[in-house]
Amino acid sequence: MRDVGTLLEALPYIRDFHGKTVVIKYGGAAMTDDSLREEFARDVVLLKYVGMNPVVVHGGGPDITRYMERLGMKVEFVDGLRVSDQATVEVAKMVLVGKQNKDIVLRLGRHGQPAVGLCGDDGMLFTVKKQLGADARDIGFVGEIERVDVDVLNHIAQDYIPVVASVGADREGNSYNVNADTAAAAVAAALRAYKVIFLTDVEGWLADPGDPGSLIRQGTAEEVQRALPEVGGGMRPKLEACVQSLGGGVRNAYIVDGRRPHSLLLELFTDQGSGTKLWP
Numbered sequence: 001m002r003d004v005g006t007l008l009e010a011l012p013y014i015r016d017f018h019g020k021t022v023v024i025k026y027g028g029a030a031m032t033d034d035s036l037r038e039e040f041a042r043d044v045v046l047l048k049y050v051g052m053n054p055v056v057v058h059g060g061g062p063d064i065t066r067y068m069e070r071l072g073m074k075v076e077f078v079d080g081l082r083v084s085d086q087a088t089v090e091v092a093k094m095v096l097v098g099k100q101n102k103d104i105v106l107r108l109g110r111h112g113q114p115a116v117g118l119c120g121d122d123g124m125l126f127t128v129k130k131q132l133g134a135d136a137r138d139i140g141f142v143g144e145i146e147r148v149d150v151d152v153l154n155h156i157a158q159d160y161i162p163v164v165a166s167v168g169a170d171r172e173g174n175s176y177n178v179n180a181d182t183a184a185a186a187v188a189a190a191l192r193a194y195k196v197i198f199l200t201d202v203e204g205w206l207a208d209p210g211d212p213g214s215l216i217r218q219g220t221a222e223e224v225q226r227a228l229p230e231v232g233g234g235m236r237p238k239l240e241a242c243v244q245s246l247g248g249g250v251r252n253a254y255i256v257d258g259r260r261p262h263s264l265l266l267e268l269f270t271d272q273g274s275g276t277k278l279w280p
Contacts, residue, residue, distance in 0.1 A: 006270065020193075022047065022197065023197070026180075027180050029062070036261070037107060041110070056162065058163065063095050063099070067095055073088065073091070079232070079236055080179070080234040101117040115163050116161070120165070128146060129146050131143055142178070142179070143178045148186050153191060164183070166184075179237050189250060192248075194252075196254070197254045197256055200255055203215045205235065209233070220278065221242070251279070253279075255276040
């Protein structure tokens with residue numbers, strides 16, 4: 001965003017988005033590269049400065065995997081969801097709440113915008129129930145969010161940027177690992193967010209996962225649902241999360257390449273965008 005033309009292009013978007021809530025799912029490679037982490041923090045602070053209300057929901061999958069491997073623990077995924085026994089949940093909470101969440105909060109503060117770090121356990125922000133995998137397979141302590149306490153988020157968002165780690169607890173107080181994509185979708189729907197953006201490690205939704213040139217730039221929730229049976233891996237929960245958020249009243253959902261510098265701003269404030277845009 002270096003020239004005047006780009007700034008002028010952004011003006012109508014800044015006007016339209018003023019006062020609107022945007023939920024950003026942050027994870028993947030964008031969290032493992034220090035320069036990208038710093039750029040992400042600056043970009044989110046800019047959203048706050050131009051009058052938007054950003055809410056960050058984050059995972060930390062690569063870091064969780066790295067710590068599990070270091071501890072000699074088995075790493076297993078089913079349809080993009082991490083199989084989670086109690087030990088896995090403990091590692092996930094250690095990484096997400098104790099490490100990643102605080103790093104994001106500190107970086108946002110360093111760029112002039114105070115933030116508050118939360119996890120789904122805090123104030124029962126997330127109430128979850130056990131989630132099953134495909135064909136009713138038991139994948140352990142993986143939680144599906146039943147309720148989001150929006151009062152907590154709305155209160156914090158008046159003066160701070162909420163940064164939410166994707167873990168939660170059931171009504172009996174048992175901790176669960178929650179997929180960050182589905183957590184972001186639940187938060188966006190509960191807040192009736194204007195937009196939800198999923199940062200990922202590919203250009204967007206690809207018709208052919210092996211071909212970066214097969215980017216699907218736009219589509220509807222119905223088109224996504226028709227395509228889902230053929231989608232696997234980590235893209236499946238992202239597309240399911242898009243459908244969930246759009247069905248919950250969110251105006252647009254985006255899947256954007258978090259490895260690309262400033263992809264968040266490019267998607268929101270330029271005509272071309274930078275990934276896949278979906279609507280109901």
